[in-house]
Amino acid sequence: MRRALAEEVKRSLRTDFIRIFKENERVLREAGWIVTDEKSPRWWDGVESIDELLISSILVQMTKWETVKRILQKMREKGVNSLERLAELSEEEIGELIRQANFYKTKAKRLKSLASLASSIGVEKLVKDEGMLKEIEGIGDETAEAILLFAGNVPVFPRSNYAKKVLSRVLGIELSKEEAKELIEELFGKDLFNLKLVHAGIVTVGKLYCFSKPKCNSCVFKELCKYYTVSRNETV
Numbered sequence: 301m302r303r304a305l306a307e308e309v310k311r312s313l314r315t316d317f318i319r320i321f322k323e324n325e326r327v328l329r330e331a332g333w334i335v336t337d338e339k340s341p342r343w344w345d346g347v348e349s350i351d352e353l354l355i356s357s358i359l360v361q362m363t364k365w366e367t368v369k370r371i372l373q374k375m376r377e378k379g380v381n382s383l384e385r386l387a388e389l390s391e392e393e394i395g396e397l398i399r400q401a402n403f404y405k406t407k408a409k410r411l412k413s414l415a416s417l418a419s420s421i422g423v424e425k426l427v428k429d430e431g432m433l434k435e436i437e438g439i440g441d442e443t444a445e446a447i448l449l450f451a452g453n454v455p456v457f458p459r460s461n462y463a464k465k466v467l468s469r470v471l472g473i474e475l476s477k478e479e480a481k482e483l484i485e486e487l488f489g490k491d492l493f494n495l496k497l498v499h500a501g502i503v504t505v506g507k508l509y510c511f512s513k514p515k516c517n518s519c520v521f522k523e524l525c526k527y528y529t530v531s532r533n534e535t536v
Contacts, residue, residue: 305471305483310486310487312524313524316524317487317498317501318494318498320501320520320521320523321497321498321500322497323520324520327504328500328501328504331503331504331507332344332346333345333500333501338453338492338493341450343450344450345369346372348372348376348381349381349382350423350427350451351381351383351384351418351423352381353447353450353451354414354418354426354447354451355381355386355411355414356372357439357447358407358410358414358438358439359398361403361438363402367400368401371397371398371401374397375397378397380397383414383418383419383423384415384418384419386411386414386415387415387416387418390412391405391412392408394408409437410437410438413436413437414436414439417435427451427452428448428452430444430445430448433448441458442458442459442460445457445458445459446499449495449499453492455485455490455495456495457481457485457488457495458481458499459477459478459480459481460477460480460502460503460506461477462502462503462506462507463477463480463481463484463499463506464476464477465506466502466510466521467480467483467484467502469510469514469526469528470525472526472527472530484499501520505521509521
């Protein structure tokens with residue numbers, strides 16, 4: 301896959317991705333992303349600490365981000381917005397705190413496991429250890445890699461269905477999640493800020509535009525997307 305892309309194309313992608321996402325920070329914000337300092341946990345809109353980022357990574361599954369933000373605010377008000385404090389609570393008590401989330405009983409169990417592990421080995425160590433993160437039920441490849449990137453500041457690009465779909469359409473070649481991940485990591489290396497920006501941007505494009513029936517005319521990527529170019533020519 302990487303051999304199929306000329307170096308000129310790769311250089312263009314590096315430049316265009318960063319330019320487009322920087323020009324459209326407002327659009328990213330609408331999708332729940334805040335472009336900020338490269339090592340800040342506040343990239344996830346409404347999150348104020350690494351602990352809250354970890355908590356929200358469990359809460360957001362099958363739950364709207366606005367609901368997660370309300371739960372985090374409630375936890376702050378009660379002084380239980382840290383993994384250390386959650387470790388002191390029972391699953392039932394955690395469940396009452398997060399009742400607004402879908403599947404809250406299951407998530408309470410997962411949060412209890414996460415809090416206990418973090419208390420045992422330390423949050424700073426946990427957010428840099430993909431293997432330990434995946435030992436927690438409910439944390440798979442994408443969630444673990446997102447935690448590594450945004451909480452652990454490890455330069456890794458999270459594999460996701462959004463990246464697979466968006467990059468496949470932009471390039472006009474079918475990519476797997478792993479190939480999409482490899483491509484972005486090749487383009488941006490260990491550039492932490494740009495890896496975060498590109499992940500936030502691609503997820504935003506996937507959420508707002510790149511559906512089964514995509515909203516190509518509104519998409520921030522339409523100027524460089526081969527899918528858009530082909531579909532537009534077919535309708536002429």
